[in-house]
Amino acid sequence: MTGSSKVMSPCEALERVRAWQASGKKVVFSNGCFDLLHAGHVEYLTAARKLGDVLVIGLNSDASVRRLKGPSRPVCCETDRATVLSALEVVDLLTLFDEDTPEELIGTLLPDILVKGADWAVERIAGARAVLEHGGAVLTLPLLEGRSTSGIIEKIIQLSSQSAHCSGTI
Numbered sequence: 001m002t003g004s005s006k007v008m009s010p011c012e013a014l015e016r017v018r019a020w021q022a023s024g025k026k027v028v029f030s031n032g033c034f035d036l037l038h039a040g041h042v043e044y045l046t047a048a049r050k051l052g053d054v055l056v057i058g059l060n061s062d063a064s065v066r067r068l069k070g071p072s073r074p075v076c077c078e079t080d081r082a083t084v085l086s087a088l089e090v091v092d093l094l095t096l097f098d099e100d101t102p103e104e105l106i107g108t109l110l111p112d113i114l115v116k117g118a119d120w121a122v123e124r125i126a127g128a129r130a131v132l133e134h135g136g137a138v139l140t141l142p143l144l145e146g147r148s149t150s151g152i153i154e155k156i157i158q159l160s161s162q163s164a165h166c167s168g169t170i
């Protein structure tokens, strides 16, 4: 499917997930803000996809990201974040959620495998209980050290203040 056709409403996503599961496919789910995509995201999503047959992403809406990461975030709007993520070959389906956590979405979709990066302890992962109670698995994947969206933002801020000093504008 092309990028845009991978982006669906939660209802459409549920239909697709149930159809995949009915045909014996293992559905992997992960969620996140995915603001400025970096190599850690790509490696993690590639590894997540290999855990099953299809990868479904729950993407935080702009309002959700703002509540979680502060008023200056996200840098990229939800439409752009969805476009970038769904262009990755390893992503099979993407749906937005507006809540603070994907608890409700995961409880509805009931994926076979729920994955987050190792920055999240399993007991803190939203939706873990529902997936485990339904016989699924909850896993964390290693982080690619030194990569983060906030780190990229910090680096840009530092570089711009250095260039401002050099040009004498501050």
Ligand SMILES: Nc1ncnc2c1ncn2[C@@H]1O[C@H](COP(=O)(O)OP(=O)(O)OP(=O)(O)O)[C@@H](O)[C@H]1O
Pocket: 030, 031, 032, 033, 034, 035, 039, 040, 041, 043, 044, 069, 115, 116, 117, 118, 119, 120, 142, 143, 144, 145, 146, 147, 148, 149, 150, 151
């Ligand atoms: N360096 C990394 N290596 C592997 N996985 C990562 C890495 N950074 C984030 N992830 C995973 O990617 C998903 C999305 O995380 P998120 O969008 O918060 O990335 P981030 O770079 O940590 O952003 P921020 O710095 O704004 O918190 C999460 O499941 C997280 O565990």
Ligand SMILES: O=P(O)(O)O[C@@H]1O[C@H]([C@H](O)CO)[C@@H](O)[C@H](O)[C@@H]1O
Pocket: 031, 032, 033, 034, 060, 068, 099, 100, 101, 102, 116, 120, 124, 125, 126
């Ligand atoms: O991009 P992040 O900050 O890794 O994504 C968050 O993950 C939270 C996690 O699933 C623990 O619950 C989730 O609650 C939050 O909505 C973001 O997706």
